[in-house]
Amino acid sequence: MEGSKFLIVGLVLAICAFIFQLIGLASPYWIxxxxxxxxxxxxxxxxxFQSPIxxxxxxxRDVNAIITEDWRDAVRAMSILGMIALLVSVVMTILKLFAMKESKIPPFVAIGTVFAGAVFILIAIAVFAAKMNDGSVISxxxxxxFAFAFCIIAMLAAIAAGCIMVVNVMK
Structure with missing residues (x-):
């Protein structure tokens, strides 16, 4: 039972990471x-935009009107892939806890996908920040x-979930 407590904590962190990433991905408040x-x-x-006039x-408006470079699509893709990977991790962890209790495969898939999700989110954050800071988009x-911060929190929660899941597998 002790090992499953780690798995439950990892599941809760992965669910939190998924929710934070979903909010960050959907909200128009990155900057x-x-x-x-x-x-x-x-x-x-x-x-x-809001004007007193x-x-x-x-x-x-659609952001495609002002940002037409390929990096925008890369950031979107990495953010979506991160969210999908987190969802797969949540599903695999639930399967391990409730349906496939004896199988050794779901925890390893959950660990791999939660870390992959964190890497995808890190790439999205890094590319977005680099492009915004170079002055070519907004001067x-x-x-x-908050949406940018939520994506960072999602990445950190995913890393924590993965580490706790690794501890579970090592026990």
Whole structure:
């Protein structure tokens, strides 16, 4: 039973990582910027702006209109692959806990996919940050916002889940 406690903790962390990644992937708040009184926020799919001229109405548009480079698609792809890998890890861990209790394969698949998910998310974060910081996309000062932070937290939770799952396998 002691080993399954580690597996349950790993499952909870993997579920948290999946939820954080889902929120980070879907939200248009990866970065925020303000030019005079115009407030803008950008995500992987949409960018929004709010202007006092328009009675503080928020208008959102597809990010494809301002970012046409291939790196945007790479960041999206890595983020989605990370989320899928985390989902596979959650499913494999649930299978090990409830359906395939004697099988040795699900924990190894769960460990591999949770670490793969963390690597995919790391690549997405690194590419996005590098491209945003080089000044070619946005030339005004900006801050990273909660969706970007949620992806970082998802990556860290996935690494923690993988480490705990490894401890479970080693027992």
């Amino acid at each position: 925020v910027a303000e030019i005079t009184s115009l407030k803008m926020n950008f995500g992987l799919w949409k960018y929004c 328009l009675s503080h109405t928020t208008i959102c 005004v000062p900006f801050d990273y916002h």
